[in-house]
Amino acid sequence: MPETTATPEPIxxxxxxxxxxxxxxxxxxxRLAYHLVRTSxxxxxxxxxxxxxxxERIRYCSRCLNLTEADPCAxxxxxxxxxxxxxxxxxxLDVLAIERSGIYRGLYHVLHGILNPMEGIGxxxxxxxxxxxRVEAGGVAEVIMATNPSLExxxxVMYVQRLLSPLGVRVTRLARGLPSGADLEYADAVTLARALEGRQEI
Structure with a gap:
């Protein structure tokens, strides 16, 4: 006899x-599914x-690759x-976190990931x-690496430093105000502000 389930198939x-x-x-x-089917x-x-x-309306900014409705982004x-x-x-989401700090007034570049050979991300x-x-086009004096403080x-950071060093641009990283293993997205504004102010040469 086939096994029955209390959950309807659409749910x-x-x-x-x-x-x-x-x-x-x-x-x-x-919880979300049962809430949604009971809602109006x-x-x-x-x-x-x-x-x-x-x-349909959100796309990548052609300059910084952040999500935007208008291209280029605001x-x-x-x-x-x-x-x-x-x-x-x-x-x-990391752009939003840094913007919340209120201290950074430069531009961004979104990688949409990090190097992770174990998961096949090169x-x-x-x-x-x-x-x-962007750097080769000129006008960029400093690239600030704001990746999460993980091995990946x-x-x-090291890969980008090697990639850009022949171009003569200054490459810095956020200071260690960010706790190791923490995601940038969850950092508070004060911690992010201190990390930005105390960024270091790579």
Whole structure:
């Protein structure tokens, strides 16, 4: 006799889809799924439309590769920004974290990952060629490496330093105000501000 389940198949599919999201465990996925099916049709439709609209309207900035609706993004086109400073981060969320510090007034470059040979992520999987092209185009005096303080983050810093050193640009890294093993995304504004101010030559 076939085994029966108390979870209807459409809800189970929704749970599995939510569980694939980063940071959503099986229990959280269940709670979210059951909340969504009990919500009003208007709220469910609004959520579905927001997801579709974000997917359709958000793209990569052609300069810094951050997520944006307008290309180039608002940071890249801001005349008050210091065009000679480029802060290199792993993910778009790291840009938000640094912006919260209120101290950095330069530009960004988003790699969308870090070197991780164990997971098969090499230089060709990151936006490193675009970074080199930005430096080669001129006007960049300093590249600040703001990767997370992990082994992979440090390997990425060393690779970028070797990549850019022939171009004569200054390459610095955030100071050790950030605790080892912590994600940039969760750092508080004061810690990030101190790390930016105390950045070091590589």
């Amino acid at each position: 189970q599919r929704l749970i599995e889809a939510l569980h694939r999201l980063p940071g959503v465990g099986p229990k959280s996925a269940q 049709p208007q709220e469910a439709d609004a959520l579905a439309r927001a997801i579709v609209e974000a997917r 940071v890249c086109t801001d005349p008050r920004r210091d065009q000679s400073l480029v802060c290199v981060v792993e993910q778009p 230089p060709e999987h990151l936006h490193l060629s675009e970074l080199r092209a 983050g440090e390997a990425t």
